[in-house]
Amino acid sequence: MRVSVETDKCCGAGQCVLVAPEVFDQRDEDGVVIVLDEAPPAEVHASVTEAAQLCPAAAIALS
Structure with missing residues (x-):
């Protein structure tokens, strides 16, 4: 599994x-x-x- 994020999408919900x-x-x-x-x-x-599923901004990508 590889984890990446689009930081510009992140809303900081935590x-x-x-x-x-x-x-x-x-x-x-x-x-x-x-x-x-x-x-x-x-x-x-x-x-x-x-x-990743809980992220409200869908900023987390898994591959």
């Missing part, structure tokens, strides 16, 4: 951080998502998938 904090964080200044691990281990794939 759902991704709540669901998969090992993979996502937010910038302090504006809350925009930061990807901590672009190739997360298999044991967190389910939470990363859930984070």
Whole structure:
């Protein structure tokens, strides 16, 4: 699994951080998502998938 984000789409809701904090964080200044691990281990794939599905701005892409 590869994780990428379109930061210009991110609205800073933070759902991704709540669901998969090992993979996502937010910038302090504006809350925009930061990807901590672009190739997360298999044991967190389910939470990363859930984070992508919950993203209100559809800013998270998985491949």
